[in-house]
Amino acid sequence: MGSLLAERDMLWDAFTTTLTLAAISGLIALVVGTIVAGMRVSPYVPLRTLATVYTEFLRNTPLTIVFFFYVFVTPSMGFTFDYKVAAIIALSCYTSAFVAEAVRSGINSVSLGQAEAARSLGMSFFQNLTIVVLPQAFRTAIPPLINVFIALVKNTSVAGAFSVFELFAMSRRMTNVYSGDVLGILAGVALCYLIVCIPLGQVAGHLERKVAFAR
Amino acid sequence: MSTSRRLFLTGTAGAAATLALAACGGGDSEEPEVAEVDASEFPEGSTMAALAEAGSITIGTKFDQPLFGQAGPDGDPAGFDVEIGKIIAGALGIAADDIEWVETVSANREPFIENGNVDIVVATYTINDERKEVVDFAGPYYVAGQALMVAADNEDITGEDSLDGKTVASVEGSTPAQYMLDNHPEAELQTFDTYSNCVTALTNGQVDAVTTDNVILAGFVAADEENLKLVNDGETFTEEPYGIGLALGDDEFRTFINDTLQAAYDDGTWAAAWEETAGVVLPTPEPPEIDRY
Numbered sequence: 307m308g309s310l311l312a313e314r315d316m317l318w319d320a321f322t323t324t325l326t327l328a329a330i331s332g333l334i335a336l337v338v339g340t341i342v343a344g345m346r347v348s349p350y351v352p353l354r355t356l357a358t359v360y361t362e363f364l365r366n367t368p369l370t371i372v373f374f375f376y377v378f379v380t381p382s383m384g385f386t387f388d389y390k391v392a393a394i395i396a397l398s399c400y401t402s403a404f405v406a407e408a409v410r411s412g413i414n415s416v417s418l419g420q421a422e423a424a425r426s427l428g429m430s431f432f433q434n435l436t437i438v439v440l441p442q443a444f445r446t447a448i449p450p451l452i453n454v455f456i457a458l459v460k461n462t463s464v465a466g467a468f469s470v471f472e473l474f475a476m477s478r479r480m481t482n483v484y485s486g487d488v489l490g491i492l493a494g495v496a497l498c499y500l501i502v503c504i505p506l507g508q509v510a511g512h513l514e515r516k517v518a519f520a521r
Numbered sequence: 522m523s524t525s526r527r528l529f530l531t532g533t534a535g536a537a538a539t540l541a542l543a544a545c546g547g548g549d550s551e552e553p554e555v556a557e558v559d560a561s562e563f564p565e566g567s568t569m570a571a572l573a574e575a576g577s578i579t580i581g582t583k584f585d586q587p588l589f590g591q592a593g594p595d596g597d598p599a600g601f602d603v604e605i606g607k608i609i610a611g612a613l614g615i616a617a618d619d620i621e622w623v624e625t626v627s628a629n630r631e632p633f634i635e636n637g638n639v640d641i642v643v644a645t646y647t648i649n650d651e652r653k654e655v656v657d658f659a660g661p662y663y664v665a666g667q668a669l670m671v672a673a674d675n676e677d678i679t680g681e682d683s684l685d686g687k688t689v690a691s692v693e694g695s696t697p698a699q700y701m702l703d704n705h706p707e708a709e710l711q712t713f714d715t716y717s718n719c720v721t722a723l724t725n726g727q728v729d730a731v732t733t734d735n736v737i738l739a740g741f742v743a744a745d746e747e748n749l750k751l752v753n754d755g756e757t758f759t760e761e762p763y764g765i766g767l768a769l770g771d772d773e774f775r776t777f778i779n780d781t782l783q784a785a786y787d788d789g790t791w792a793a794a795w796e797e798t799a800g801v802v803l804p805t806p807e808p809p810e811i812d813r814y
Contacts, residue, residue: 374718378718378721378722378725378727381725381726381727382725386727389711466693466714467693467713467714467715467718468713468714468718469690469711469712469713469722471712475693475694475712477694478627478628478693478694479693479694479698479699479712480694481628481694482627482628482694482695482696482698482699483651483699484651485631485651485652485655486631486651486652486654486655488628488631488632489632
């Protein structure tokens with residue numbers, strides 16, 4: 307691991323890139339995923355179909371292929387993104403499908419009476435969803451959501467294969483230069499992922515306790 | 522429904538057969554000679570004795586390197602590295618069928634040798650001092666060199682000194698990529714996980730050039746001569762001696778492999794192996810001098 311310390315500027319650079327990818331994609335995925343989940347329970351069939359197709363298509367496609375699409379296919383159609391932007395788009399799309407399913411499972415856990423009561427008060431579908439159902443849905447969705455975000459942090463390593471210099475790409479560069487310290491370098495990189503993911507789990511535990519409610 | 526399914530199946534079987542035949546075109550038709558070897562000929566307790574006794578050897582090679590080690594649809598790799606592996610196995614009395622091929626990528630070659638997952642590694646493996654601290658090298662059996670590949674209509678790039686402000690793609694964690702970082706910081710390096718992705722970026726126009734060893738680039742040019750070309754006919758600007766990796770400190774085995782290579786140079790087996798594989802695209806070089814350090 308000594309070689310990682312010797313190259314700590316590079317390590318820091320790669321670490322922040324991983325963090326940035328995960329944070330921005332996570333935020334976008336949360337917003338998009340929630341909207342898709344909302345569409346999936348909406349009373350309008352076209353919206354429901356669209357959301358189902360989106361979710362099933364993205365969560366059943368290997369992430370590398372999603373990356374390949376945004377890095378190589380869209381440029382050949384005339385839309386070229388910076389590699390980092392392409393990585394964020396790919397990660398957001400892919401993760402949003404999983405977020406949507408986690409949120410949907412939360413929505414399904416809210417008892418039907420809640421939505422019926424809201425409707426009888428004259429609330430629209432949108433009000434019903436945002437004011438009554440979703441706040442309760444998120445409480446149960448927190449553990450699966452954190453799972454999704456932890457997976458996202460690790461999935462950022464795929465970006466290393468597409469010209470984004472993050473932790474995994476750095477480990478490949480380093481193992482070439484310091485081939486005598488491969489184990490040390492990989493252990494160091496694994497530690498960096500732990501540093502991000504373990505606190506995420508802690509936050510989940512904290513949030514769960516904070517929003518716990520009696521049923 | 523059943524008719525169309527049957528047609529589909531016939532079609533696939535036909536295609537598979539064609540591919541299999543194509544894969545056989547190279548080395549499989551003419552295996553290198555297998556020596557009649559008795560394990561007791563080797564010094565007792567040596568690696569050679571153990572391998573000859575077992576009658577099998579595990580060799581690590583690349584599975585994605587055209588001309589050197591590329592796995593066919595049947596999963597068995599073919600190429601110059603594979604032929605070298607067969608020559609060494611043959612000297613131990615091991616037939617080509619008894620070789621177990623294991624895919625080694627750049628990052629796992631040292632750990633695979635250190636942990637004994639493989640007996641030797643023949644995988645476009647550049648000999649350098651850093652690596653010599655953890656593994657030993659027999660050979661070199663070929664000296665490659667870094668070259669540049671550009672789009673067929675590119676006239677701007679004429680050599681490594683014309684890369685200012687150009688984007689150059691290579692594989693992350695490879696020696697050529699590191700050479701670009703160290704010697705050409707004025708060129709923008711973009712790294713991918715595989716050479717085929719680098720080539721996609723080049724044919725898409727997202728990068729100006731792809732750089733790595735000449736032999737690897739030659740494989741891509743051979744596959745797509747309409748769109749790709751080597752700068753200055755594959756002029757090289759580094760020396761990458763390819764060696765055979767083995768466990769550190771096994772000097773007996775290293776000497777044995779070196780002797781086997783020397784014999785293959787002298788009797789023309791080496792040149793024949795080259796002509797059957799990489800020689801399809803590249804001229805046959807003089808065998809390099811073996812470094813018995």
